[in-house]
Ligand SMILES: O=C(O)CCC(=O)C(=O)O
């Protein structure tokens with residue numbers, strides 16, 4: 001059943017399974033692959049492979065057994081399944097491979113690109129690429145609409161937010177283990193994140209539009225860092241099904257921001273809730289996975305739980321840390337998968353939302369992207385296209 005109530009046979013949704021973490025792979029299989037010069041293959045070329053059966057699992061399934069979904073297959077959508085986005089929107093038909101993999105990006109091109117991993121481009125095609133068109137979240141400026149300078153009120157708002165952040169007054173505990181840090185990411189950091197995501201996102205291992213086996217597309221573009229999450233199987237795998245590519249690693253800058261946000265959230269909990277041990281309420285974690293989503297104006301994400309991480313990670317309630325950048329979004333969360341009973345909160349550019357501890361398994365989703373709400377200063381500095389960039393970090 002998708003969020004519109006339409007049954008979608010055989011479809012499994014995001015993070016519905018809670019496989020008991022067995023032993024497959026283990027930590028060592030999580031070690032980042034060494035960097036290598038960027039190897040470019042077929043980026044920007046629409047690759048269609050008619051035989052859908054070729055979309056087999058190409059990677060090692062990490063730590064997940066057969067996922068015992070709490071809900072039966074076919075009832076667990078992650079996405080809205082509205083009409084798929086216009087193919088031309090932000091798609092690149094050509095790209096410069098030398099823009100990728102520079103060592104200054106912190107993330108680096110993973111050593112074994114899809115082509116390398118499988119030996120050659122033609123072999124790569126056999127791994128199971130289906131439809132991978134490069135997607136650029138910051139298309140080059142082309143004399144398009146002129147963007148106005150940020151207004152005085154926007155500049156003042158930014159200053160006010162910075163001041164509140166310095167005073168530690170920008171956070172709210174939404175429920176036990178769930179914290180919203182308003183305007184936590186500085187404009188500079190937002191710009192850096194956008195630029196890095198853009199860089200990692202345009203080539204091999206970059207953004208693609210995930211699709212379920214039944215052909216329905218998620219209404220967003222996705223790229224995973226650290227490890228690939230596969231929508232169809234609700235599992236992390238080493239090579240993604242769509243094109244066999246390995247994910248880039250998580251840039252260290254991102255991880256530092258995550259750790260910083262957890263510390264600030266814990267400080268807020270200590271101040272406002274005075275728990276005996278804050279680690280019980282909101283445990284610390286060190287991210288090994290980042291799911292990067294880009295929502296265009298019509299993008300959304302159905303209520304779901306994030307439960308593909310290891311049994312240990314879920315048992316300990318290690319938090320999901322979510323960064324929002326660009327247009328604002330309405331975010332809903334609830335104890336059940338029930339939109340009517342969900343609470344809503346607005347996530348604006350720079351907001352960080354954390355849910356761990358007792359809130360780790362909440363159902364959550366994105367109901368709406370509010371158009372033209374991104375800070376102008378951010379758009380000026382990045383040329384981020386209309387929409388919302390979201391990064392969710394987890395520890396496997
Ligand atoms: O975009 C968001 O705020 C949520 C994303 C999310 O829930 C996910 O990627 O699992």
Ligand SMILES: [Fe+2]
Nearest residue numbers: 304305306364
């Ligand atoms: Fe999620």
